[in-house]
Amino acid sequence: MTGRTCKMPSEKHDLHFQEPVRRWDEALPLGNGLIGCLVWGDGLQLRLSLDRGDLWDKRVAPETLDSGFTYANMVKLARNGEQDELARRFDHFYSKCPYPxxxxxxRLExxxxxxAKQMESRLSVRHAEAEVNWLAEGRSYRMTTFLHAETKLGYIRLEGEHVHALELTLVPPDYAGIAAEREDKLSNFNISLTSLGYPCADLGSEGETRWFYQRTNHGLEYAVIVAASGKSDHVMEFVYTVAANLDGVSWFEDARLKVRAAAEAGYEEALPSHRAWWESFWSQSELTLPEFQFEKQWYLTNYLFASCSRKGAPPMPLQGVWTADEGNLPPWKGDYHNDLNTQLSYWHYMKANHLQEGESFIDFLWGLLPQARAFAARFYETSGINLPSVMTIDGNPLGGWPMYSLSPTNQIWLCQAFDHYWLYTGDREFLETRAYVYFKETAECLLGLLHPGEDGKLCLPVSSSPEIHDSSLQSWLTPNSxxxxxxxxYLFTRLEQMAELLEETVDRQRWTGVIxxxxxxxxxxxxxxxxxxxxxxxxHRHHSHAMAIYPLRLLDYRRSDADKQIIDRTVYHLETLGKGFWVGYSFPWTASIYIQQGNGEAARYHLLQFWNYLCSPNGFHLNGDYKHTGLTQARYRPFTLEGNMAAADALQEMLLQTNGGVIRTFPAIPADWLKSAVEFRRFRGEMGVLVSAKITGGHLEYVELYAERGGSFLVENRFQADEVLLDIDGSVTALQCLNESEFPVELxxxxxxxxxR
Structure with a gap:
């Protein structure tokens, strides 16, 4: 694309606090996709709460192995109205059994x-480095720390005249229940870690290397290992890691040697390669907005995304790599929720042009194909694939409200991750060998469940709509919701279109017949x-009834008056009912629905409500109105990540839409943004095109396309002129095109x- 310096996040985009951070969910977050760290405390204790994405108690709840744990039994009990038996067989053990x-x-402390009498902390979003400066008893201290982007190592550097008076302590999770009650235990998810039945960790040391070694009562063993290095009288450095027997046979010894060697090499030796990774990450896309809060939130959200989603590591569960540090199990056991949470978490990355980081989710789902086939066969008694909607890292069910945790259609929403990847990359091999395969095997499962109703139309035996009527008998809706x-x-329409592209004539006829x-x-x-x-x-919090508007886009505001009327009426009805029972993610999802109408003012308003009232000072989505502003009735504060990513997706949709094969720039931005300058660069559009554009003073200044793959790209003329100039690598041609019509660009x-213009 046109050569120019990439815009990097600056200090203005940083997290900056001028008082102690007293809660883990307001901490400075660091992460490298596998390991996470939260920096918080008051100087008396400065904590680094640690996490690792693949640390799981994967023991299955016994109820999920029972012969009655089947879809057929669930259908029978739902139809008979046997609520108590439904809850016993499919739900109650989720909250009663601590595992999986x-x-x-x-922690490191x-x-x-x-x-501290004074404390100031900052997270550099550009460099993924945290800094804390504090004054205590007349002594000043400075700590800088980062988690290396490409290794499993964390680095800490301490500076101060009396720095050696600070003690670094390793604090295992309180599996034995011996620690004092936590003052910041406010999550409302109160299953104690002690219920897991683990022994106390073993503490050990060798020279300047220390560790705690945590055994469990199942196959997992892990350790936090830290090595110290005194660089001078006023400087101390530490290197740490979270290692596990998942890393190989000699995992513990290998980790100790690695930490020791890194401590001897030092902080400054590791920093350049760490920063180089983040510089490369930020060069993938950029934006400039006149309302700085939106720009800052976009950069912060992409920082959070890269910190907890990397190729080669597990995709982010509910809390990413920042599992709750409260002495309890994390909210909702930190699981993979496939009735909204995983999907929203991976909504935005394609357009933000962060392919590799997002491929974590695609690779994860593909790797679970054997488990998805086994679950379809065992639970649904069908061929094909289907994953539990509330599941472990290895694809096993946790139970929960069965109409959602075991809904067969949530698997289709997972399919959309493959669809988006194919559409945004234009990778035909991926379409043929992965996307179509994943869709087709999902269809085989659904076809095993669908049957003709009284009107001859296909329907499911039971139906639901997350999370309408919660877990009551009313939640079993008349099929089909x-x-x-x-x-x-969506599933069969996309299958039909894919089959046509792949020239699978017999398949296409089959899918057409189903539609x-x-x-x-x-x-x-x-x-x-x-x-x-x-x-x-x-x-209601979950806009599940409006899936056809967004994210599935089965209805198109521009396509017909009928679609427009349905969308307008749906939005008006949501406005009439109000926000009283919404939670955090409801707001960016609503913004996305408004954007389909071209309503940038409403999108902006709902995103501001989300960021201002439903996110922690560090940006974490806390689900509820924890400030008690009266915005919604939800007063709790369980941290999950999907709302953050959904908000970034909505903001990107305000600036660029490429669905349906048409590139539309600035389709839904607020009127006052038009009066200033708005620019984005290297956003990813469909079929492997990178799009940049700028609007200044109400006029579209330029649109730029870079083709990763050759093809014809349709662009909507938004230049307020009937002629545009196309400069293709220095060759300029004039093209006659009516304003707001579409013109092709062959590249x-x-x-x-x-x-x-």
Whole structure:
């Protein structure tokens, strides 16, 4: 693309606090995809709460192995209204049995003799380096720390005249229940770590290397290892890691040697390669916005994403690599929720052009194919694939409200991750060998469940819509709910289109036949209904009935008056019902729905509400109105990440839409942004095109396309002129094109086209 210096995050984008951070969910977050660290404390104790993405207690709840744990039994009990038996067989053990669960790693603590009288901390978003400066008992201290982007090592550097008076202590998770009650235990998820039945960790040391070694009562063993190096009277350095027997036979000895060698080499030796990785990451895309809070949140969210999602590491579960440090199991056991959370967490990365980081999710799902086949066979008693909607890192069910935790259509929402990857990269091999395969095997499972109803149309035996009516008997809706039907229609429509591209004629005819047997979406004066005989009547957190608008885009605001009317009525009805029972992620999802109308003002308003009232000072999505502003009735603060990523996706959709093969720049930005300058660079569009654009003073200044793959790209003319100039690598041509119509740009692989008036 046109040569220019990449815009990197600056100090303005940093997290900056001028008082002690007293809670783990307000801490400075560091991460390298596998290991995470939260920096917080008051100087008397400066804590580094550690996590590792693959630390799991994977013991299965016995109830999931029972012969009655089947879809057929769930359907029978739901139809018979046997609520108590449904709860016993499929739900109650989720909260009663502590495992399976994500596990915290432990802590490093720097202990001084007094709390800080002054403290200032900063997280460099550009360099992924945290800095804390504090004054205690007249002595000043400085700590800098980072988790290396490409190794499993963390680095700490301490400076101060009396730095050797600070004690670094290793603190294992409190599996034995011997620690004092935590003052910051506010999550409302109160299953203690002691319920897991683990022994106390073993403490050990050898020279300047120390560790705690945590055994469990199942196969996992892990250790936090730290080595010290005194660089001078006023400087101390430490290197640490979280190692596990998942790393190989000689994992413990290998980790100790690695930490010791890194400590001897020192902090400054490791820093350049760490920073180089982050510089490369930030060069992938950029934006400049007149409302700085939006720009800062976009950079911060991409920082969080890269910190907890990397190729070769597990994808982010609910809390990424920052499992709750409260002495309890993490909220919702830190699991993989496939009825919204995993999907929203991987909404934005394609357009942000961070392919490798997002491939973690694709690789994870592909690697679970054997488990997905086994679960489809055992639970659904079908061929094909299906994963539990609430699952462990190895794809086993945790239980929970069965209408959602064991809904077969949530698997279709997982399919969209493969669809997006194919569409945004244009990688035909991926389409043929992965996306189509994943879709087709999912379809085989669904076809084993669908049957003709009284009207001859295909329907599921039972239906639901996350999380309408919570876990009551009312939650079993008349098939098909719009949620289920939207996903089923999406599945077979995309299969038909993929089969046509791949020239799979027999398959295409099969998928067309299924589509012809599907009913229409349920619609009335309120817009999209919940199910054929029920409309949404109360405010609700999960906009599951509106899936056809976003993210599935089965309805298109520009395509027809009928679609436009349904979308308008659905939005108006959401406005009428209000936000009383929303949670954090509801706000960016609503923003995305408004964007489909081209309503940038409403999108902006809902994103601001999300960031201002439902996120921690460090940016973490806390789900509830923890400030008690009256925005919603949810007052809790369980940290999860999907809301952050959904908000970044909505912001990107305000600036660029490429769905349907048409590139539309600035389709939904607020009016006052138009008066200033708005620019994005290297956002990824469909079929492997990178798009840059700038609007200044209400006029589109340029659009630039770079083709990773050769092809024809349709661009909507938003230049307020009937002629545009196309500069393809120095060759300029004029093109007649009516304003707001579409024109094609033919590019070979590696070519750049700059479009101006």
């Amino acid at each position: 669960t994500k596990l915290p790693a432990g 720097l202990r001084g003799s007094a709390a 719009n949620y289920d039907l939207s996903l089923i229609r 012809d047997q599907l009913p229409d979406l349920a619609v009335n004066e309120t817009g999209l209904m919940i199910s054929p005989d029920e409309s949404l009547t109360v405010s 070979k692989k590696g070519e750049t086209c700059r479009i101006i």
